[in-house]
Amino acid sequence: MKLELIELIFLSDKxxxxxxxxxxxxxxxxxxxxxxxxxxxSILPQIKKLKDMSLVVQEDKxxxxxxxxxxxxxxxxxxxxxxxLFEDNFDYWSEKDLQGIPPSFRKRLGELGKCKLIQxxxxxMFELDPEAVENLSKSSHVLEAIAYFHQPLIYLCQELAKKGxxxxxxxxxxxxxxxxxxxxxxxxxxxxxxxxxxxRYSGELKIANLAVGxxxxxxxxxxxxxxxxxxxxxxSYEPSAIQFGTELFNxxxxxxxxxxxxxxx
Numbered sequence: 001m002k003l004e005l006i007e008l009i010f011l012s013d014k015x016x017x018x019x020x021x022x023x024x025x026x027x028x029x030x031x032x033x034x035x036x037x038x039x040x041x042s043i044l045p046q047i048k049k050l051k052d053m054s055l056v057v058q059e060d061k062x063x064x065x066x067x068x069x070x071x072x073x074x075x076x077x078x079x080x081x082x083x084x085l086f087e088d089n090f091d092y093w094s095e096k097d098l099q100g101i102p103p104s105f106r107k108r109l110g111e112l113g114k115c116k117l118i119q120x121x122x123x124x125m126f127e128l129d130p131e132a133v134e135n136l137s138k139s140s141h142v143l144e145a146i147a148y149f150h151q152p153l154i155y156l157c158q159e160l161a162k163k164g165x166x167x168x169x170x171x172x173x174x175x176x177x178x179x180x181x182x183x184x185x186x187x188x189x190x191x192x193x194x195x196x197x198x199x200r201y202s203g204e205l206k207i208a209n210l211a212v213g214x215x216x217x218x219x220x221x222x223x224x225x226x227x228x229x230x231x232x233x234x235x236s237y238e239p240s241a242i243q244f245g246t247e248l249f250n251x252x253x254x255x256x257x258x259x260x261x262x263x264x265x
Contacts, residue, residue: 005053005072008049008050008053008055009072009076012046014036014038014042014043014046015046015049015050016076016080017035017036018032018036018043018046018047018050018056019050019055019056019065019069019072019073019076020073020076020077020080021035021036022056022063022064022065022069022073023065023070023073023074023077025064026062026063026064027062027063027064028061028062028063029043029061029063032063047063050069054066054068054069055068055069055072056069077110078107078108078110079110080110081110081111081113082109082110083110084110085109085110085112085113085115088114088115089115089117089234092117092232092234095223095224096221096222096223096224097206097221097222097223097224098221099206100147100205100206100207100221100222101207101221101248102248102251104251105244105247105248105251108244111240111241111243111244112217112234112236112238112240112241112244113236113238113240113241114236114238115234115235115236115241116234116235116236117232117233117234118131118132118232118233118234118235119230119232120230120231120232128152128153128156129233131235132211132218132233132235133156135211135213135215135216135218135235136156136157136160136165136211136213137160138213138215139165139213139214139215139216140164140165140166140213140214141165141166141167141168141213141214142157142160142165142166142167142168142211142212142213143168143170143210143211143212143213143245143246143249144157144167144168144169144170144209144210144211145169145170145171145201145205145207145209145210145211145249145252146169146170146171146172146175146208146209147172147175147201147205147206147207147208147209147222148172148175148208148209149174149175149178149179150209153209154179154183154186157169158186158189158190161190161193161195161196162189162193164195165195166195166196167195167196167197168196168197168199168249169196169197169198169199170199170201170205170210170249170252170253170256171198171199171200171201171205172201172204172205173200173201176198176200176259188262191259191262192262197258197259198258198259199253199256199257199258199259200256200257200259201252201255201256202255202256202257203255205252206222207219207220207221207222207252208220208221208222208231209233210245210248210249210252211245212242212245212246212249213242214242215237215242216235216236216237216242217235217236217237217238217241217242217244217245218233218234218235218245219233219234219245220232220233220234
């Protein structure tokens with residue numbers, strides 16, 4: 001009895017890896033065994049099953065995806081990437097409120113790739129994480145969305161902006177109000193800089209923090225129970241994550257208005 005396609009693809013890690021590897025083009029057995037770190041004796045039976053189901057074709061000693069195989073692998077990749085993303089930090093994703101991420105972007109979460117979970121120590125909950133500080137400090141331009149007031153982060157951004165870092169801030173109504181009212185002089189200074197822009201988000205910003213620089217992506221989500229915000233961050237350095245973050249920020253920007261009024265002295 002022939003295996004169903006979904007079983008054929010997902011019940012064997014070797015078959016799954018092989019299909020994804022062949023996505024980049026035709027390969028010989030030496031290339032396959034090196035990439036999958038497996039002996040040809042363990043690979044050949046899996047290739048035979050894929051050939052029997054017309055997902056892989058062989059010409060001489062070269063293996064390639066069939067047209068059907070190419071279609072299936074194109075659909076496989078986003079699903080597998082998303083599963084791997086959730087598996088790596090399952091507790092984080094299962095406990096966070098994803099509603100702040102628009103549905104069209106939730107479908108693309110697999111593009112974040114390999115993410116690192118940054119968890120602050122209990123005795124340093126209100127301090128900035130050193131890795132986040134380093135990432136911001138090494139960036140020449142930063143997109144920064146903030147839904148909760150965190151004075152150390154604001155202060156760091158101020159110091160970097162004074163040194164020439166370009167910032168585009170997207171602030172929730174409450175954060176903008178507190179910044180402009182309680183830290184008026186700091187806000188006036190930032191507004192006067194040519195390399196800084198502020199946008200006011202028109203709705204409820206449900207992403208606690210989103211930061212994107214040339215070489216990093218960072219996101220912090222509120223928990224489903226917002227009474228216990230733990231300030232955990234996910235960081236990725238993959239180009240696809242940076243592109244994802246840039247597009248997400250620009251999408252949020254569509255529901256925002258440029259802040260042009262500087263508070264009077």
